[in-house]
Amino acid sequence: MSVLIVVDDPDDWPLPDDTGLTVVSALSYLADPAYGEDRTARVFNLCGPSHYQSLGYYVSLLADARGQQPCPRPGTIEDLQSPHLVRILTPPLAKLVEQSLAPLAAERFELDVYFGKTPASGYDVVAGQLFAFLQAPLFRASFERGEAGWITRGIRLLGLRDLPEAHRRFALEAGTSHLAGRNRAANGNGQRAFELAILHDPHAEHAPSNAEALRKFAAAAGELGMRPEFITAADFDRLAGFDALFIRDTTFLHHYTYRFARRAQREGLVVIDDPDSILKCNNKVYLAELLAHHNLPIPRTLLIHRGNIDHIAPRLALPCVLKQPDSSFSIGVDKVENENELRTMVNGLLEKSELVVAQEWLPTPFDWRVGILDRRVMFVCQYYMAEDHWQIINHNGSGGRSEGRTVPLAVGEAPEEVLRIALAAADLIGDGFYGVDIKETNTRYCVIEINDNPNVDAGNEDGILKDALYREVMAVFLRRLKRAGLGGAAA
Structure with a gap:
């Protein structure tokens, strides 16, 4: 993977000879098709100003079209044009911003960040996190103190020529260090291990x-x-x-x-x-709608909001199962036995989410778990319910947390229909690593959920393939x- 530094004028970035980096003007990058031949190239766009239809914008846009990896991306350039979008995008950093700026007496503050570094003493952590979050090489972040504390008011992308003269040397050293390090890691001598x-x-x-x-x-x-x-x-x-x-x-x-x-x-x-798999698999509301839309077999299901609570018992019968959207490891999945319990539980869940999943209760001695990676079955197990409990994990047993046994099986021992619907369900998410849970009753199979990040424990899921399972994943x-x-x- 090569590293290209695109600037308005190559004289703006006097590189030492031993970095192995390539500096090119924006016009040359855009006009010369040779720069588009390496589809794995990282393109660091230091042109300015970066706004819609500017020269800098087209550098990132064409790099993206060529299958390269521009920094910043065209979407980042677009997003940062709007202060409103900036405030929507930056809440994950709000706590760090507040902690970093709380000692300031001023009402406003600006922070210049160059490849994750800043010349402002004491703000290295917030600069590094902003850089990691935005993936933009040069920018100025503006903050202001509001009633609830410090907020990010805006972020302006910078080109090399936008930098204060006093910052120019600092920025060049920060950039050369960062990019030369990436280049050595990317290219090596052709023999290094991944x-x-x-x-x-x-x-x-x-x-x-x-x-x-x-x-x-x-x-x-x-x-x-x-x-x-x-x-x-x-x-x-x-x-x-x-x-x-x-x-x-x-x-x-x-x-x-x-x-x-x-x-x-x-x-x-x-x-x-991958992040898409995490986003999709972590929300039971999304999964319920996705599986139903593609006609895969699932338990009778209702998406519950405050206006249809009365429909649960008539349509699903009691007991039934309630799931908060982001439940995992049997936490946030509850069986309700009667109307009073139902209303109390639903109202509690709706305090956290506008939608909740309700499903018919299907009592079975075990759940099928089909582990799938790269659209291929890797392992099959039966997860038995915890003793005297309706779930695989009992978090509140008399003796503390308890878990049902795991029985691994050869793929050929699983019913063909279990494998078929598991593969079809996982295929709706992607080609990542998934664990599809399926219930088997006397009359049907039902997909319960699709898990990203499925369990692989030594002594359980690897019971058939042994060490070959780990090699298959790494392969x-x-x-x-x-x-x-x-x-x-x-x-």
């Missing part, structure tokens, strides 16, 4: 892989010539130094796992789980890395 980040939380109560499974994933990656490294939430700023990201922590939309996935995708990494990463042309050939 770098795989495995994101996990060593303190998680409900993790999708136990410690032994994580060790086996890393070992399999090493056997295939990749270099695995375990990372945690604290390693967000290091993400761009990897070629691929494997998320082995429970994913949520408003959570660092989603931010990691989103940034990894922006940086051009191969990522599982998908390797194939995608080679297909994308990221890094050198795996050693």
Whole structure:
């Protein structure tokens, strides 16, 4: 992967000879088709001003059309034209902004950020997070103090010629350091191994892989010539130094796992789980509508709002199951037995979400779990209900948390219909790593949900394939890395 620095005039960026970077004028980049031949190129657009139909805008737009990776993207240039959109986009950073600016006595503050660095002392953290969030090389963020604290009032993209003279040397050094580092990581000597980040939380109560499974994933990656490294939430700023990201922590939309996935995708990494899969699988309302729309078998289902609570019992009967949209590991999924319990539970859930899923209760001794990656079945298990409980996990048993047993089966032992509808359901989400849960009654099969980030625990899901399961998963990463042309050939 090459790195192109596009500027108004190449004399604006006097590069040392040993960086291996290419500086090109905007007009040359736009007019010379040779610059579009490398579809894996990272194009850092330092032209100014960057607004709709400006020269800088067309640099990012054509880089995107050529299949390259522009920074900033055309969508970022568009978004930042509107202060209203800026305020909508930046809430994930609101807490950090407030903490960083709270000591200031002024009512307004501006922060110049150059490749994640700032010449303003004491604001390195917020500068780095803004850079990671926006993926824009040069910009000025404006803040103002409101009634509820500091807010981001606007963000203006800068070109090299917009920088104050006193900042020019600082910006060039920050940019050269950042881009030269990326170039070495991207090109190497053609022999380096792909770098795989495995994101996990060593303190998680409900993790999708136990410690032994994580060790086996890393070992399999090493056997295939990749270099695995375990990372945690604290390693967000290091993400761009990897070629691929494997998320082995429970994913949520408003959570660092989603931010990691989103940034990894922006940086051009191969990522599982990708942000679209996290977004889709984490919302039970979306899944219920998606599966129904495509005529896949599901339990009788109602999307509940405050106006149709009275329809639940007549249509689904009691007991029935209520699901908050972002439930996982049996948390946020409740069985209600009577009308009083129903109303109390529904009203509580509607305080958190405008829509809730209600489904008929289908008592079964186990759920089928079909693990699917790259549109292929990887494993099949039966997840049995916890003892004296209607769910796989009982969080409130007399002896504390308890879990039903997992029985792995060969793929050929599963009913063909289970495999068929599992593959069809996962295909609606994408080609990532999914766990499709299916209930089997005397008369039918029903898809219960599609999970991104499915469990793979040593001693459970790997019961049939053993270590080959971990190699199969890592082989998908390797194939995608080679297909994308990221890094050198795996050693």
